[in-house]
Amino acid sequence: MAILNEEQEMLRDMARDWAKNESPVTEWRKVRRDGDEAAYDRNAYATMSEMGWAGVIIPEDHGGSDFGWLSAGLVIEELGKTITASPLVASTIAASAIIMGGSDEQKAKWLPKLASGEAVGTIAVDEGPRHDPSQIETSVSAGKISGTKAFVHEAHGADVFVVAAKDGLYLAEKGEGVSLSTRKLADLRSHAEVTFDGVAADKLASGKDTLIDDVLDRARVLTACEMLGMAQAIFDTTLDYLKQRVQFNQVLATFQALQHRMADLFADLALMRSAVEGGLQAIDGGFGISRAATQAKAEANRVLHLMSREGIQLHGGIGMTDEYDIGFYLKRARVLEASFGDTSYLKRRFAELSGY
Numbered sequence: 001m002a003i004l005n006e007e008q009e010m011l012r013d014m015a016r017d018w019a020k021n022e023s024p025v026t027e028w029r030k031v032r033r034d035g036d037e038a039a040y041d042r043n044a045y046a047t048m049s050e051m052g053w054a055g056v057i058i059p060e061d062h063g064g065s066d067f068g069w070l071s072a073g074l075v076i077e078e079l080g081k082t083i084t085a086s087p088l089v090a091s092t093i094a095a096s097a098i099i100m101g102g103s104d105e106q107k108a109k110w111l112p113k114l115a116s117g118e119a120v121g122t123i124a125v126d127e128g129p130r131h132d133p134s135q136i137e138t139s140v141s142a143g144k145i146s147g148t149k150a151f152v153h154e155a156h157g158a159d160v161f162v163v164a165a166k167d168g169l170y171l172a173e174k175g176e177g178v179s180l181s182t183r184k185l186a187d188l189r190s191h192a193e194v195t196f197d198g199v200a201a202d203k204l205a206s207g208k209d210t211l212i213d214d215v216l217d218r219a220r221v222l223t224a225c226e227m228l229g230m231a232q233a234i235f236d237t238t239l240d241y242l243k244q245r246v247q248f249n250q251v252l253a254t255f256q257a258l259q260h261r262m263a264d265l266f267a268d269l270a271l272m273r274s275a276v277e278g279g280l281q282a283i284d285g286g287f288g289i290s291r292a293a294t295q296a297k298a299e300a301n302r303v304l305h306l307m308s309r310e311g312i313q314l315h316g317g318i319g320m321t322d323e324y325d326i327g328f329y330l331k332r333a334r335v336l337e338a339s340f341g342d343t344s345y346l347k348r349r350f351a352e353l354s355g356y
Contacts, residue, residue, distance in 0.1 A: 002277040008071050014051065015078035022047070023084040025325045031085050032188055038157035039190040040085040048088060049117025058095055062111035069218070069283040073225040073276070080229025083328055085189060087120045089222050090154040094121025097162045097169055097215045101204030106171060110160060119159040123219060124149035124194055125212070131341045133212060138165045138196070145170055145201035148193060153339070155180055155192035162204070163196060164212055170201035186331040217293035220340045221279035224300035227336050228276045231304045234311040234329050235269055238262070241315055258314065265310060268303045275299035291353050298346040301337045308333040 004012065023044060031041055048054060056072040058064025076089060095114045098106055098121075113119035125133055127150055138147025145163055152161070161172045172178065177199040180192040204211065239262060242253040252258055279296030282289045308330040312319040319326045341349065 001273065002070060002281060004070075004074075007067070008074060011067070011071055012074040012078065015053070015075040016081075018047075018051070019078045019082045019084055023079070024082050025328065028083050028085055028328065037182060037190060038154075039188065040087060040154075040157065042157075044084070045086045045088070045120075046117055048086060049115075053088060054091060054117045055095075055115030057092060058099065058111050058115045062107055063115035064111070069221070070277070070280040073222065073280040076222055076225040077229035077232075080226035081233040083230065083233075083332055087122065087154040087157050087190075089226060090122040090158070091120050092222060093123050093215065093219045094160065094162045096218045097123065097204060097211070098171070100214055101169060101211045102171075103205065106202060106204065110171070113159075120154065120157050121160045121162065122152060122154045122158040123162045123164075123215065124152045124155075125164040125216070126150055131338065131345055133164060133216060136164050136166055138163065140165050140167065140170060140201055140203070143200060144198040145172055145196045146198055148195045150193050151183055151185070151191050152194045154190050155194050156182070156190045161194065161196075162215070163201065165201075169204040169212055169215065171204065172196055172199045172201050175199075185335050187328075187335045189332070189335070191335075213290065216340055217289050218283060220293045220297035220346075221276070221283060223336055223339050224276045224279060224296045227300040227304045227333070228272055230329050230333060230336075231269055231272060231300075231307045234307045234326065235262075235265055237326060238265075238311045238314050252314075261310065261314070265307060268306060272299050272303040291350065294341075294346050294350045294353065297341060298343055298350065301343045301346070304333045305337060 027041065031039060052065050053075050055064030056067045056075065057069060059066045072092060079086065079088065091114055095111060098110050110119065114121055127137060127148060128135060129150065138145065145165060147165065149163065159174055163170045163172050177197045179195045179197070183191045183193055185191050242258060242262070243251065245252045275296045279292045282292035311326050312330055315324060315326055318324055
């Protein structure tokens with residue numbers, strides 16, 4: 001496990017207490033029942049922003065705390081444990097793009113708003129059913145961007161989109177020329193096909209050809225942080241269930257075969273945590289980011305897929321009923337596994353980065 005300083009421990013504990021007491025899974029049930037297309041509680045996100053969570057990676061002179069990626073990951077992991085619905089991950093990714101590639105004017109305009117929660121950002125990259133940033137057809141002409149992006153996360157609540165075009169990343173504000181078509185995925189969170197029809201676009205002119213890859217690497221690591229929190233919650237919930245459930249006049253946790261399965265999951269969870277924390281530390285350290293990010297997301301995909309499947313099986317058939325929370329984790333897991341690269345894509349990317 002990563003070694004945390006006192007401030008990071010306090011931040012983690014604050015996020016853990018808030019998620020447990022103010023945003024348990026029952027809060028997600030309320031959001032789901034309300035049917036708002038944005039699919040999150042705006043008051044809850046305002047509270048998160050007041051606690052500084054929206055500005056953890058944003059520099060202090062733009063309203064953030066500049067507390068680093070490991071710190072941001074600690075918060076997101078805790079929120080993942082209760083599958084808290086919020087645009088925090090998407091907005092943090094958008095902020096990272098502006099930090100790395102934005103001009104002084106772009107930073108001054110958007111970073112304080114993102115840090116305070118006044119504005120929400122998201123990233124729009126993929127144009128097909130699978131993640132593949134090499135297949136981008138969106139184009140810009142005379143400062144106007146045109147194209148369609150598939151399955152954009154948190155699109156309904158977004159004020160600014162970081163849009164991938166053939167020649168780089170652009171900022172596009174919601175409004176005239178931006179149309180959304182809701183896409184209902186298994187997790188019932190906010191996803192949309194977003195069409196940009198001659199929308200005024202402001203290029204992130206960092207001078208780095210790798211800007212889109214740099215942003216996507218950070219997106220992979222933050223997504224893996226949420227997945228880590230979910231995997232930990234599934235493990236803990238399933239273990240508690242096995243200790244309580246009685247079958248054949250015997251507590252399930254006393255069956256050796258089930259003990260072995262849980263021991264294997266515990267080991268996988270440790271490997272996942274090592275990979276995810278390694279990705280966060282690589283970003284903070286500024287070295288080996290692409291390989292570490294790819295490995296973090298690939299391991300998160302593998303372990304969460306296994307953990308969510310085993311969690312359902314060890315609960316038995318009741319695990320798929322709406323009465324039990326475990327099913328929510330499986331549905332969210334399948335969506336996140338495909339986000340910013342499924343396992344096959346990540347294996348190919350890691351091989352390319354390794355020179356194979």
